[in-house]
Amino acid sequence: MTDHTFTEFEQLILKSNNQLGTSILLILAWIAGSDGNVDKSEAKQLSEISEAAKHGISIQPLIRIAENHDLTAIHLACDIVASHFKGEKAHLFMEMAIGISIADGLLLPTENHILRFLADLLGVNQAGLNETFISITGRDIPPPSDVSSARYWRDRERAREGSSQQSKRSDGANSRKEPPRHSSKAIAAYATLGLEPGASKDEIKQSYRRLAQVHHPDRFSSLGEESVAAASQTFVRIREAYDYLVKYA
Amino acid sequence: MRDLYRRLGISSTASPQNIQEAVQSCSDAKLKEDATEVLLSESRRKTYDQVHASLTDIGVLRAKLGLTHGANWQGSQTQDFEKGSWTPTSASQAFEKKIKRQNATTAAKSVLRSAVEFVSPFIVIGLVVGGFIYYNSTYNGSTSTSNPQSSTAYQQPSSKTQTSGSNVGSANEFLNEPAFNEPKLPLPATGTIDRYTNKSGQAPLQIKTSSGANYLVRLENVATGTNVLDVFVRGGTTVDIEVPLGTYQLKYASGQNWYGTQHLFGPETAYNKADTPFRFYIEGQQISGYTVTLYRVSDGNLRTSELPADQF
Numbered sequence: 001m002t003d004h005t006f007t008e009f010e011q012l013i014l015k016s017n018n019q020l021g022t023s024i025l026l027i028l029a030w031i032a033g034s035d036g037n038v039d040k041s042e043a044k045q046l047s048e049i050s051e052a053a054k055h056g057i058s059i060q061p062l063i064r065i066a067e068n069h070d071l072t073a074i075h076l077a078c079d080i081v082a083s084h085f086k087g088e089k090a091h092l093f094m095e096m097a098i099g100i101s102i103a104d105g106l107l108l109p110t111e112n113h114i115l116r117f118l119a120d121l122l123g124v125n126q127a128g129l130n131e132t133f134i135s136i137t138g139r140d141i142p143p144p145s146d147v148s149s150a151r152y153w154r155d156r157e158r159a160r161e162g163s164s165q166q167s168k169r170s171d172g173a174n175s176r177k178e179p180p181r182h183s184s185k186a187i188a189a190y191a192t193l194g195l196e197p198g199a200s201k202d203e204i205k206q207s208y209r210r211l212a213q214v215h216h217p218d219r220f221s222s223l224g225e226e227s228v229a230a231a232s233q234t235f236v237r238i239r240e241a242y243d244y245l246v247k248y249a
Numbered sequence: 250m251r252d253l254y255r256r257l258g259i260s261s262t263a264s265p266q267n268i269q270e271a272v273q274s275c276s277d278a279k280l281k282e283d284a285t286e287v288l289l290s291e292s293r294r295k296t297y298d299q300v301h302a303s304l305t306d307i308g309v310l311r312a313k314l315g316l317t318h319g320a321n322w323q324g325s326q327t328q329d330f331e332k333g334s335w336t337p338t339s340a341s342q343a344f345e346k347k348i349k350r351q352n353a354t355t356a357a358k359s360v361l362r363s364a365v366e367f368v369s370p371f372i373v374i375g376l377v378v379g380g381f382i383y384y385n386s387t388y389n390g391s392t393s394t395s396n397p398q399s400s401t402a403y404q405q406p407s408s409k410t411q412t413s414g415s416n417v418g419s420a421n422e423f424l425n426e427p428a429f430n431e432p433k434l435p436l437p438a439t440g441t442i443d444r445y446t447n448k449s450g451q452a453p454l455q456i457k458t459s460s461g462a463n464y465l466v467r468l469e470n471v472a473t474g475t476n477v478l479d480v481f482v483r484g485g486t487t488v489d490i491e492v493p494l495g496t497y498q499l500k501y502a503s504g505q506n507w508y509g510t511q512h513l514f515g516p517e518t519a520y521n522k523a524d525t526p527f528r529f530y531i532e533g534q535q536i537s538g539y540t541v542t543l544y545r546v547s548d549g550n551l552r553t554s555e556l557p558a559d560q561f
Binding site: 005006010013014034035036069071072074075076078079080082083108109110113114116117119120121124125126129144146147148149150153154 | 283295344
């Protein structure tokens with residue numbers, strides 16, 4: 001019996017210096033790639049977490065495995081993650097997952113479904129998931145858009161025609177193709193802080209304080225480097241968004 | 250979120266023309282409307298396909314992980330993506346098992362390597378065969394109930410395993426026995442196993458053989474002397490099996506032709522046993538297993554001796 005009986009992901013896990021970190025990264029890559037591909041900013045974020053995880057595994061094969069929908073690999077990663085994030089720790093993983101989901105300022109229906117799946121995996125109920133989502137974004141997790149209904153698309157069209165001046169978002173997927181009144185960077189910054197574009201300076205400040213508290217890396221120190229790294233990253237992103245909005249908004 | 254493809258009875262990779270046709274022949278007005286708006290627009294279909302792919306993945310994963318009744322799934326209009334037919338399994342357990350097996354094999358291999366390098370005396374391998382055909386040539390398997398050893402002119406070169414004197418007299422009586430005439434049976438496949446225990450196999454055992462003779466390898470519990478399993482290995486093949494943890498005496502019968510479990514390889518059957526017991530045990534993360542090579546190797550590290558048939 002030789003190495004080839006292990007799948008690619010199993011081999012990576014065996015080589016990894018931090019198997020939990022490698023598993024977390026595969027799931028985060030799965031979330032990031034669920035809209036068809038892992039874009040540049042997502043890849044950058046993943047590779048930063050990967051570096052901090054000190055697992056000695058390159059992020060590229062993990063992204064490829066996730067993009068190939070390798071369910072055997074994701075299943076194993078789910079098992080490993082679930083065994084580490086039991087009970088009270090569960091929401092810490094959910095925070096990481098939500099963090100990568102909204103990294104681009106949008107919560108796509110695919111990401112929405114995956115978050116709900118991960119919540120069930122870790123035994124987090126609907127209220128718990130919503131609470132964690134609110135703590136990060138300041139708003140409720142929306143029901144996933146039903147992109148299989150004609151109505152959804154017609155509503156979208158109408159919203160786009162009817163209010164081109166007013167940025168309306170019933171679901172994250174809507175806003176992507178809307179003509180932005182604010183620059184895309186500003187919209188992303190607002191979204192990072194869980195705010196609608198055009199929120200007041202007070203709202204920005206309030207939101208920043210709340211989020212900075214939630215994502216302070218110290219809170220994650222018990223979970224190992226990759227969790228601290230994910231949190232630091234979110235933390236940095238929040239501060240950058242805040243700095244940007246204070247300057248230009 | 251519904252699986253429009255499934256409801257239309259087409260594949261998710263269907264061409265726009267196929268979709269068009271399926272939509273036109275669709276009798277459900279609502280489905281027709283949705284499919285027209287969603288699937289017949291290239292950009293909408295792209296978005297739909299992403300969600301469709303994710304939900305398909307999630308449906309399978311939920312089934313595999315036993316999460317099909319999760320609080321965040323039920324009632325979320327995703328029943329089209331439920332995959333009830335999967336039995337929940339643990340990927341990590343399967344993985345751990347693989348690792349244990351791999352470790353054990355690696356352990357056996359490294360032991361083997363060191364054997365080559367140092368010719369150390371306590372490693373696993375066989376020094377066997379050769380000469381046995383003469384030795385048992387007059388054994389009449391069909392009538393003999395006791396000791397079949399016979400002292401013909403063809404002697405095993407080594408006298409060390411010669412059986413005790415009590416056999417000699419009886420051996421002579423068999424000299425003129427009628428020939429063995431049981432029907433020859435087809436050779437069992439390598440890896441054909443008869444297990445005599447309910448305990449599940451855990452530790453790896455690899456058996457390699459050279460061509461020229463076929464083998465029936467038997468493991469007996471050292472403490473109780475009871476048979477644990479028999480595995481058939483054709484000459485020139487290798488078999489990997491899993492055996493319950495424990496300490497075993499390894500015995501094997503070998504020969505050319507197969508006459509069934511009662512007569513084994515007929516009158517030409519050679520019986521041997523390994524002189525040292527095999528211990529299969531768990532230590533930390535590793536399960537200790539063995540690779541046994543059943544052919545003569547110089548500097549081999551497992552001594553074997555011939556065995557009277559009734560002791561097999």
